[in-house]
Structure formats: C-alpha cells, structure tokens
Amino acid sequence: MLGLRILAVVVALMVLVGACEETPQAEATTDQDAPSPGTATAQSTAMPAPDANAVWAYIAETQPYTQWQPWPGKPDMYPGQSPHGAYLKLYVNPAAMQALQAGNTTMPDRAILVKENYAADQSTLVAITPMYKIDGYNPSAGDWFWAKYGPEGQVMTAGKVDSCIECHQKAEGDDWLFTKLQ
Numbered sequence: 749m750l751g752l753r754i755l756a757v758v759v760a761l762m763v764l765v766g767a768c769e770e771t772p773q774a775e776a777t778t779d780q781d782a783p784s785p786g787t788a789t790a791q792s793t794a795m796p797a798p799d800a801n802a803v804w805a806y807i808a809e810t811q812p813y814t815q816w817q818p819w820p821g822k823p824d825m826y827p828g829q830s831p832h833g834a835y836l837k838l839y840v841n842p843a844a845m846q847a848l849q850a851g852n853t854t855m856p857d858r859a860i861l862v863k864e865n866y867a868a869d870q871s872t873l874v875a876i877t878p879m880y881k882i883d884g885y886n887p888s889a890g891d892w893f894w895a896k897y898g899p900e901g902q903v904m905t906a907g908k909v910d911s912c913i914e915c916h917q918k919a920e921g922d923d924w925l926f927t928k929l930q
C-alpha cells in the first residue's frame with residue numbers, strides 16, 4: 749500500500765513538473781538550483797515573455813549572452829554579409845548548445861541565438877539581433893521571436909518581424925537558420 753502511495757505521489761509530481769514546463773512564463777523556480785554564473789542552464793530561470801524589453805533584460809542581465817558559448821566551430825568573430833554586420837559574433841544559450849552538441853540544428857523551445865553585428869573596423873558594435881524559440885509563438889515561421897537592438901539595448905524592431913522572416917525563409921528547411929554545423 750505504502751509503495752502505491754509513493755508511486756501516486758511521484759506520478760502527481762511528474763504531472764505538475766510537466767505542466768510547469770509548458771508555460772515558459774511560469775514563475776521563477778526556487779533558488780536552490782540557481783546556477784553559478786557561466787554554467788547556467790536555460791531551464792533554471794523563468795524565460796522571458798515574447799516582449800522586446802523582457803528579452804533584452806534577460807539576455808543583457810538575467811543570463812548575459814556574453815557569457816554564453818559561441819556557435820560550435822565558429823571563431824569568436826567572423827566576416828558576415830548584408831544586411832548583418834561586416835563582422836559577426838554568434839552566441840548560443842545552453843538550451844541551444846545542448847541541441848547543437850547533439851548534432852541537431854533544429855532548435856528546442858527556449859533556445860536563444862544572439863548575434864552581435866560589428867562594423868568593418870571589427871570593434872564598433874552596430875546592432876544585436878537575437879532569435880528566441882518559443883513553442884507555439886509563430887508556427888508558420890519556425891516559432892521564432894525576432895528582435896533588433898542598438899548597442900545599448902534600444903529596441904529597433906521585435907516580434908514576428910516580416911523583414912527577418914522573409915529573408916530567413918530561404919533557410920526554412922534548416923529551422924530558419926543560415927549558419928550550419930561544421
């Protein structure tokens with residue numbers, strides 16, 4: 749009997765945990781599994797709502813993207829093409845990294861890619877263009893939230909941005925991503 753009860757409790761907990769995972773905006777989890785800086789996992793903090801300022805706060809302060817890894821196999825900075833910068837840096841959050849390390853370029857829910865766009869002098873940061881995967885957010889365009897910020901986080905555009913979507917559509921078969929695993 750006791751065994752059955754324990755089983756029932758375990759099942760109930762699993763259902764609860766599963767329910768929480770389906771709401772990205774769920775409240776922050778307790779601090780006990782708070783990650784140390786640099787080893788953060790995307791799952792350990794509440795994800796931002798699909799809102800330009802919330803996403804900026806997350807990538808600039810909550811989980812600073814500058815502490816994330818570069819796209820595997822890409823140098824820290826590499827030449828880009830129009831309309832992005834002359835030079836680019838591409839950072840991926842732990843959720844994205846996990847998929848990429850498993851050889852998977854289809855990004856999971858909560859994956860964030862942050863691209864810094866630099867001028868030809870390789871030091872003037874011109875814009876920051878993230879893509880943030882939110883399951884169910886925009887199924888007709890890969891469920892990506894797109895944004896473009898100035899170097900200080902000024903919102904230039906955000907959301908289901910037509911211009912981003914129209915061009916990235918060429919890479920639709922690769923989860924709307926141009927960058928490949930090498």
Ligand code: HEC
Pocket residue numbers: 827828829830831832833836838861862863877878879894895896905909911912913915916924925926927928
């Ligand atoms: C005219 C085409 C075009 C438009 C418009 C465009 N991109 Fe891109 N994007 C590219 C190309 C090409 C790459 C590959 C990197 C490179 O060489 O510049 C890229 C790369 C990226 C990457 C790195 C992941 C990947 O797909 O390789 C992100 C993130 C990104 N773009 C975000 C955006 C956002 C956000 C917008 C809108 C504000 C946008 N892009 C608009 C063409 C475009």
